[in-house]
C-alpha cells in the first residue's frame with residue numbers, strides 16, 4: 156500500500172470537481188504541451204490517448220499517472236507516438252498512449268517524468284473524456300454530422316460568409332460545428348457567441364500563441380515559427396476524438412469550404428447512398444472546387460440591402476467554379492467532403508474558362524433571412 160500525499164490528493168479531488176480545464180497545458184519539467192485525454196480502447200493494451208504538442212528534440216520517457224475514484228494509482232509506462240507530418244517545425248502533434256492500472260476507475264490522467272516517485276506532486280490533471288460513451292452504438296449517438304473547423308486566428312472578420320456557411324451547414328443536416336478559437340474580429344466574435352449560445356457552434360479556446368510562436372504557414376523552412384499553421388493538425392485530431400463517440404460522421408474542412416451534395420438534398424441521403432455502395436469504407440475524400448471571388452454573378456439579384464453593412468463575402472454572388480486541379484497534396488483538411496468556396500485563391504482565368512454553378516441558389520429561400528439575424 157502507498158502513503159498518500161495530502162496536498163496531492165486534494166489537487167486530484169479538486170480537479171475531479173472542476174468541470175473545466177485549460178485547453179493547452181504546459182507539462183511540468185518538459186517542453187511539451189498537453190491538450191486532452193480520451194478513452195480509446197481500440198488499440199490493444201491501451202485505454203487512454205493523450206493528445207499533445209511535443210518538442211521533437213526534447214522527448215524523454217514519460218509515465219502515466221491516474222486519479223482513480225478514491226485514490227491515486229501507481230504509474231504505468233507511456234508510449235509516445237509522434238505524428239509523421241511535422242513539416243520541419245520543432246513542435247509536432249503527438250499521441251501518448253497509456254494503460255489504466257487494474258482496479259482503477261480512472262477519472263483523470265497526467266504524465267510524469269519519473270516513475271512512481273515517493274510523493275509525486277502535481278496539479279496537472281486532464282479529465283478523461285468519452286469515458287461513459289465509448290463503444291456505444293452508432294444509432295444512439297447525439298449527432299449525425301459534426302463539422303470541425305480548425306484554428307481561427309488573427310482578426311478574421313468575414314462575417315457574412317461565415318454566417319451563410321453556418322446556415323448552409325444547418326440546411327445540409329449538420330448538427331454541430333466545433334471551432335478552435337485563437338482570436339477573431341469583433342463582429343465575427345458576436346456572431347459566434349450567438350451560434351454558441353444556441354448550441355449549434357462549440358467554441359474551443361485555443362490560446363496557442365500564449366505558449367508558442369505559431370506559424371501562419373505550413374512549411375518551417377519558408378515560414379519559420381514553432382508549429383505548423385497554429386496547430387491545425389492537433390486541433391483537427393482533437394476534434395475527431397471529441398466527436399467520435401457522439402457523432403456518426405465527422406467532416407474536416409475550412410470555414411470557406413462547403414461539402415455540397417449535388418445529387419442529394421442533404422448529407423444524410425448522400426452518406427446513405429455512399430455507405431451502401433461502400434459498406435466497408437470509413438473515410439471518404441471529396442474533390443475540391445474553387446469559386447474565385449473576383450467574378451460576380453452579373454444580375455446582382457443576391458446583392459441584398461440588408462447585407463450591405465455586414466463585413467465579408469456574399470457567397471451567393473459567386474457562381475463561377477474552376478475546374479478542379481488534380482493535385483496530390485495531402486492537405487489534411489481536403490479530406491472528406493467539399494465543394495471549395497475559396498476566397499483566398501484568386502484565379503487568373505477568364506469567365507469563359509469557368510463553369511457556372513448555381514447549386515447554392517437552390518437553398519436561397521432558407522438562406523436569406525427574413526429578419527435581422529446579422
Ligand SMILES: *[C@@H]1O[C@H](CO)[C@@H](O)[C@H](O)[C@H]1NC(C)=O
Pocket residue numbers: 224260262
Ligand atoms: C467510476 O467513477 C465514476 C465517477 O466518479 C462513477 O460514477 C462510477 O460509478 C464509478 N464506477 C465504478 C465501477 O466504480
Ligand SMILES: *[C@@H]1O[C@H](CO)[C@@H](O)[C@H](O)[C@H]1NC(C)=O
Pocket residue numbers: 183276277278279
Ligand atoms: C506544475 O506547474 C504548475 C503551473 O503550471 C505549478 O503551479 C505547480 O506547482 C507545478 N508543480 C510541480 C510539481 O512542479
Ligand SMILES: *[C@@H]1O[C@H](CO)[C@@H](O)[C@H](O)[C@H]1NC(C)=O
Pocket residue numbers: 336337338339344345347348351358
Ligand atoms: C475567441 O477568443 C478570443 C481570444 O481569447 C476571445 O476574446 C473571444 O471571446 C473568443 N470568442 C468566442 C466566440 O468564444
Ligand SMILES: *[C@@H]1O[C@H](CO)[C@@H](O)[C@H](O)[C@H]1NC(C)=O
Pocket residue numbers: 481482483
Ligand atoms: C496521385 O497519386 C496516385 C497514387 O499515388 C498516382 O497514381 C497519380 O498518378 C497521382 N496523380 C497526379 C495528378 O499526380
Ligand SMILES: *[C@@H]1O[C@H](CO)[C@@H](O)[C@H](O)[C@H]1NC(C)=O
Pocket residue numbers: 520521522523524525526
Ligand atoms: C421566413 O418567413 C417565412 C414565412 O414567414 C418562413 O416560412 C421562413 O421559415 C422564414 N425563413 C427564415 C430563414 O427564417
